[in-house]
Amino acid sequence: IDPNQIKLIKTELTRFMMSYKFAMDELNTKIDILKQEFRYIHEYSPIEHVESRLKTPESIVKKAYKKGYELTLPSIKENVQDIAGLRITCSFISDIYELSEMLRNQKDIKVIKCKDYIKNPKPNGYKSLHLILQIPIFMSDRVEEVYVEVQIRTIAMDFWASLEHKIYYKYDKEIPDRLVAELKEAATSVSELDKKMENIHKEISQIKERIDSNDDPQEIS
């Protein structure tokens, strides 16, 4: 191949991957701002923890191939929407929806897709809120619209998903029936725990509100 052609392809691929890194950085900053603002104003943040990752070129091509997409950059850009991914863990289910609303309300963010696996869990018990967002990235000579996948879940849902993910790969995607059933049972316990924690949280918030609006905290029991 002509060395100039190789150079051109290399530049194009680098720019392609860079746009996802920038989109991820931008969203990370937005989320960090929300987190800090919440901490200052409400002495509490709905965001516990944020992880981000870029798919490797190898896994991008693998996914595109598996799904039958054309193996060209424009097709990959349009169809593989989780090249940049953020996973956000919250303490409570209500925090997940609150955070999702905050992201929706940002003018430069477009919500392309929303999969609510909390209201409609997967048959294996998987729960999480998945958003495909599109955000503009301002490059030196153009504006790129880039997709980022955001997964929002509670700490308990995240605990379940990481264990299930490990088991899934340990058994090479063929989990024995006994473990499938145990995971399903564990997913039910996760949902019950999340509900209990949410109720306690609501109760504490109400007490705090009453204390804040009452001069005499002794009156509250």
Ligand code: 0O2
């Ligand atoms: P990785 O390694 O986490 O990136 P689509 O692109 O919408 O046609 P897809 O990609 O299956 O189809 O979308 P979906 O259902 O929104 O799932 C995307 C991601 O959610 C997965 O990414 C996982 O991270 C997570 N996920 C979905 N289902 C499960 C599950 O049953 N268990 C666990 N532990 N995680 C799940 P990848 O690309 O599969 O892998």
